[in-house]
């Protein structure tokens with residue numbers, strides 16, 4: 120769900136960022152307007168666990184998750200903050216890990232495997248503003264992402280971002296065979312390696328926002344963070360009936376394109392899209408690689 124940014128945020132709430140990360144199963148965002156000058160520690164608690172999740176209307180999958188949802192929670196920090204990640208691996212059968220694309224660190228140290236049943240805490244400083252993917256980096260990565268282990272991290276620039284209504288869309292795809300009279304997707308590593316996806320989705324469920332459109336206001340600035348989790352497909356992001364006023368490549372305010380109709384977010388990448396709806400209406404958003412829009416990566420903004 121979109122979240123209207125408050126004009127300011129009490130300084131005392133800085134350590135409560137975790138609360139913001141936990142409400143984001145619904146993809147509401149913690150408000151950020153006036154970033155404080157002091158660097159903070161953003162605590163993120165992740166639990167790797169198996170969970171049966173709904174990935175399409177009437178279809179479930181036994182996923183591997185962060186915190187029981189696909190995608191995992193949205194993490195938010197400011198440039199200069201230290202992100203402290205406590206990863207508990209509740210999976211008794213295999214190792215998991217977390218690779219943050221917002222980090223510039225030794226992967227062998229910070230993205231290291233956490234053994235079954237173990238808990239480890241790592242930290243890194245975020246020095247580039249943007250929107251980035253995080254994902255389980257345990258081998259085979261294709262399988263760990265394909266099973267559902269990914270999410271978004273937003274790093275706000277010094278001074279914050281201007282007020283806007285914000286939405287996070289994580290595009291991904293699911294592979295396997297339908298079983299149980301079409302009610303269960305039995306995912307497989309083999310299908311991830313050799314087949315086309317059965318479903319594509321924004322925020323973990325095919326056609327999610329076609330059935331439940333995202334309500335927005337005419338004339339209000341919109342900021343849409345689009346993350347392409349894959350594991351293999353990117354997103355050719357387009358909003359039917361609109362042109363983006365700006366695209367910030369990787370969500371970095373220094374990387375601005377203007378007047379863009381469709382912009383490709385590569386697998387593993389992310390970008391920030393700015394637009395304003397000038398007229399009431401129902402505006403589809405899609406990956407314009409339409410074969411994959413038809414598989415579920417399609418939704419609606421309802422502007423009133």
Ligand SMILES: [Cu+2]
Pocket residue numbers: 167183214215216255256257263268
């Ligand atoms: Cu994993």
